[in-house]
Amino acid sequence: MSNIRIQLLNIINRDSSDSMNFIIAKYILENLERMKVISTKELAEECNVSKSSISRFCRKIGYEDFMDLQISIATYNSYVNDQFPRLEENSSKDFIQSYFECTKAIIDYLEKHLDIEVLEQLVQDIHDYQRVVLMGHVQSSFPAFSLQHYLTILHKFVYSTQDLNEQKGMLEKFDERNLIIIFSAGGKFLERVLERTSVMNRRHIPKIYIITANKTTHFPFVYKYIELGETFNYASSVGLEIYSKLISLMYRKKYTDF
Template sequence: MLYGKLPIVFLSAIAAEKRGSINSTIATYILGHLDSMKNIGIKEMAENCNVAPSSISRFCKEIGLNGFVELKDLLQSTEFDYTGFSEDISIDNRIHTLGEHIKTSIDMVEGSITTSKLMQLTKDIEQYDEVAVFGLLKAQTAAIILQSDLLMLRKQIYTNISYAEQINYIVNADSSHLIILFTYTGSYFDYDNQRNILKGKDIPKIWMVTGQQKEYPKFISDTLTFSSRQDYASHPYQLDYVASLIGQEYAQLKKE
């Protein structure tokens, strides 16, 4: 997994909320004062954010945490890290090196993606009336690309930036729904406390589009995988390419 749970839930909350809303204010303040927040109490945090303690508790619940205790655990354990791909002294060389790496990552997708799976996913999109597509942080760009391409092809599908809202949609979906998850490392459900959230219910059909081939929860219906280095430099370009391929094949399907 490239990202910890804290940036996942906080950045999705900031992106999904109206600027200046209570949740946006809390998330923005915490991310801007991480070092001083690690050993803070709920009352002091509320004072620093200029909100009531009850607003902090409600914020925790609404972004998908169990409560303030889990928030404190995240604040104490999360480390932010960015891995640069090239440290060459020349900016031109750094630009070239990263560009070549991205091109290679696209070639890896082209040479490894299973066309029969790609076609089946495209047919499923055509078949289902209720279709949703989700991703976390940079993976959400692939979701938006697919949503935009399909809209131009007169197929409306749903997406939402908030991870809590994504999980809520998945939990409440049934067999009439198709859900597509773009997840570079395949760790989409690792951020949620209930990995078996769909156990024993009328579950939706879920496709996982990922660069990681591993064992997934039993409620994952199928996977569309591709070869990947699983590094920062290849992400989200591989997923974005796959999203464009799905849109292209859907357009081809509609011509037939």
């Protein structure tokens, strides 16, 4: 599974727009679907940077060398039909109505299946742990950052990251004193971040919650999976956003007096 788009978006969102890394990331993103084979020299010329800048860029986003980057570009798949339904035969009114129906179905599922005890346990852990880290990628990072924002208002500091390399390092090194909450619409976060899930087969690991909109593979080192739907579709991220808000509301109810 290629993570190239996530890694490039992380550069776009964090680096200055006139930096070399931003320029390189922007070019690759704009040409990702058609740029399956390109040399270091060609990429450097297109971005008006040196070949050494390309090498540094590769290391910056977690690749050993340019060949590693090339492999990731060549194997990239946008899975566009999983993100957006085919709309050619639908009128604008029809596909908008379809989206609303999918969203309503997600809300109905949450209302019927929400485990309040699990929600309360998660909120208690957020309150009790000194170090809490929220993780997500692309659309799943929005509920993570939103939760960070609201918890800060409620005087609870938590850290949020969508940097794949930083996430990998935390999962591999953090111990039981740490709480990690992962938002993953499709449920494939761990397979995407960890080269080997066996790295988690150690004695002292962080307490991990995974909040997903999909039924997914359960790893034994994950403390709790919170599955907010049966299958992933283009409206699934709505469920994550609602659950994120429920966490902050429950925290407000239980742990603030202002």
